[in-house]
Amino acid sequence: MxxxxxxxxxxxxxxxxxxxxxxxxxxxxxxxxxxxxxxxxxxxxxDWLGDESVHTGIRAAQEAINCKQDLLRCHAEHLNLCAWYRSEFTATKRACDLSSGVLVLFTMV
Structure with a gap:
């Protein structure tokens, strides 16, 4: 055209x-x-509109940024799961100790 x-x-x-x-x-x-x-x-x-190599570079840069953000979210979720597991383990251990008649203070490091 x-x-x-x-x-x-x-x-x-x-x-x-x-x-x-x-x-x-x-x-x-x-x-x-x-x-x-x-x-x-x-x-x-x-160039950002008419050059396909620039399009590809912008998409690649955005994907790298998104991956870094996903890694940070995964790390935060990992820490949250570890903290949750630690509290659940401590509560379960304490309940088991109390039900057996032995009261032991247990702290997980």
Whole structure:
């Protein structure tokens, strides 16, 4: 379509939107590109929009950030589970000791 119907040869043309999978909410679909040719300076798309290697780099950087956040969440969840297990173990041990008639103060390190 470049060069026809008043569209410049160097103008950014959005990707073709395919009908299969159109209704799934995938953020990487071209449907979400909200760019108008008139909004682009000199009709040239910025690298984040027109260069596929930049797209890939942005997605990779975002995935690395998300992975780091997931690791922090997993670490926090691990600490919470350890604290919960420690308190449950202590309570169970104390209940067992009390039920056997022996009172022992037990602390887990």
């Amino acid at each position: 470049r060069g026809k119907n008043g569209i410049l040869h160097g103008a950014y043309v959005p990707q073709e939107i395919k009908s299969e999978g159109l209704l799934k909410m995938d953020i990487n679909q071209p449907l979400w590109e909200d760019v108008y040719i008139a909004d682009l300076p000199d009709g040239k798309a910025p």
